[in-house]
Amino acid sequence: MNKQDLMETTLSTEPIFDGRIFSVRKDVVALPDGQESTREVVHHKSGGACVVPLTADGMVYIVRQCRYPYADVLLEIPAGKLDPGEAPEQCAARELKEECGVTAGKLTSLGTLYPTPAYVDEVIHMFLAEELSPAVQHLDDGEFLEVEKLPLETLVEQVLSGEVKDSKTQAALLKTWILKGRK
Amino acid sequence: MNKQDLMETTLSTEPIFDGRIFSVRKDVVALPDGQESTREVVHHKSGGACVVPLTADGMVYIVRQCRYPYADVLLEIPAGKLDPGEAPEQCAARELKEECGVTAGKLTSLGTLYPTPAYVDEVIHMFLAEELSPAVQHLDDGEFLEVEKLPLETLVEQVLSGEVKDSKTQAALLKTWILKGRK
Numbered sequence: 001m002n003k004q005d006l007m008e009t010t011l012s013t014e015p016i017f018d019g020r021i022f023s024v025r026k027d028v029v030a031l032p033d034g035q036e037s038t039r040e041v042v043h044h045k046s047g048g049a050c051v052v053p054l055t056a057d058g059m060v061y062i063v064r065q066c067r068y069p070y071a072d073v074l075l076e077i078p079a080g081k082l083d084p085g086e087a088p089e090q091c092a093a094r095e096l097k098e099e100c101g102v103t104a105g106k107l108t109s110l111g112t113l114y115p116t117p118a119y120v121d122e123v124i125h126m127f128l129a130e131e132l133s134p135a136v137q138h139l140d141d142g143e144f145l146e147v148e149k150l151p152l153e154t155l156v157e158q159v160l161s162g163e164v165k166d167s168k169t170q171a172a173l174l175k176t177w178i179l180k181g182r183k
Numbered sequence: 184m185n186k187q188d189l190m191e192t193t194l195s196t197e198p199i200f201d202g203r204i205f206s207v208r209k210d211v212v213a214l215p216d217g218q219e220s221t222r223e224v225v226h227h228k229s230g231g232a233c234v235v236p237l238t239a240d241g242m243v244y245i246v247r248q249c250r251y252p253y254a255d256v257l258l259e260i261p262a263g264k265l266d267p268g269e270a271p272e273q274c275a276a277r278e279l280k281e282e283c284g285v286t287a288g289k290l291t292s293l294g295t296l297y298p299t300p301a302y303v304d305e306v307i308h309m310f311l312a313e314e315l316s317p318a319v320q321h322l323d324d325g326e327f328l329e330v331e332k333l334p335l336e337t338l339v340e341q342v343l344s345g346e347v348k349d350s351k352t353q354a355a356l357l358k359t360w361i362l363k364g365r366k
Contacts, residue, residue: 003256005327006247006248006249006256006327006328006329007249007254007256008249008251016199016200016207017199017200017207019209019223020221020223021223021301021302022223022225022302024199024200024207024225026202027251029251031325031327032249032327033327035325037325038203039251039252040202040203040204040205041251041252042205042207042225042252042303043252064189065189066189066190066191066215067297067300067301068191068210068212068222068224069222069224069225069226069300069301069302069303069304070297070300070304071190073186073189073190074297074300076300109345110345111342111343111344111345111348112345112348113348113350113353114250114253114257114348114349114350115298115299115303115350116227116298116299116303116305116307116350116351117250117252117253117257117259117348117349118204118250118252119204119205119252120225120252120298120299120303121252121253122299124299142214142218142220144188144189144214144215144216145189146189156361159294159354159358160294160358160361160362161294162292162293162294162295165294165295165296165297165300166297166300167296167297167298167299167350167351167353167354168299168350170296170350170353170354170357170358171342171350171353171354171357174353174354174357174358174361175342175343175353175357177361178339178343178357178360178361179343
C-alpha cells in the first residue's frame, strides 16, 4: 500500500483553546476513502528536549518532580520546552545545567519521540550527555524538583519493572543501555 | 526531600473543552512554597493499551497508519483506547485481533507508560503477546491501516536509528528486546 492511500486531509479547522503550553483545535478531515471524520488535536507550542546525563562510572542524574495531571511525583530524566529559536541540543544542554547543575562535553542524539500521536503533535528530542562537569544549578521560578544520581543499571531495572512511567525516560534510558552495551 | 514537599494542590478548576477523546481544563494550583500557578491539563477519557505481538520465530506484527497531528504515516505496535469497563489486557487482545487478525495464547504486562506527563494524564498499558494464532481481522469503520510482519531485531534497529518515533512503540519494543535477550 502506498503512503498516500493512508493519509487524511484537512477539510476545515475550528480553534478551541489557545493556552500557554498548547492550543487545541477540532478539524474535519477526509479519510482515505473520502468519508468525513473529525480530529481533536492538541498542538504543543514549542516541542521539547530531554537528556540522559551519564557519568564515566555509569551513573545517571535524574529528577523527581510533581506531575500535576497524575497528582504524583515522577522520576524523569532532565527535560524542558524549547525556547523560541532554540536548537534542541541547546535546550538539552540548558535544561541539564539549570536542573542538575551539570554541563556536558559531549551530546549525542538519541532520536525523537512522539509521545501520543493520535491527538498530540509534540516532538521531544532525546540526547545522551557525557563528559560531565559541575556547574551551577539554576531552577526556574516556581520549579521544584529533587536531583539524584543513580546507576544506569538500577534505572533500567526500574524501567523494566514498571516503576519508571514517563515515556521519554523509558525510551531514552533503554536506548542508552542497549547502545552502551554494544561497545 | 519528602514527596509532600514537591506536590502541587488544586485551588480551582475551569473546564475548557469536552471532546470525544479528551477534555481540557485549566486549574489554579498551589506550588510547594504556597505560590500560585496555573496548569493546563488534557484529560484522556479512556486510557489505552498496546501490544507487541511476537511470533515463535522472532517476528512482530506492526501497523502503519496516518497520525493526523503529524500529517504523516507512522509505524506502531497495535493499540487502541479502552472501551468502558474494559480491562487493559482485554483491550490489548481485542485490538490485536481487530487490527492484525491474530489472537494470543499468552499476554504478559510490560508496565504502563505516561506519554507526556507535564500536561496529559493518559495511561497506556503495554503488553507482550505470544503463542499467536490466526483469527479474522476486523477494522473499525473509518480505520485505515496496513499490517506488516518484521523481525524484532529489525524493528529494534529502527527504534535505535530514530526511524520509529511513537513513544509506546519505542518503549515496548526495547523492553521486549532486553527481556527476551536475558532468557
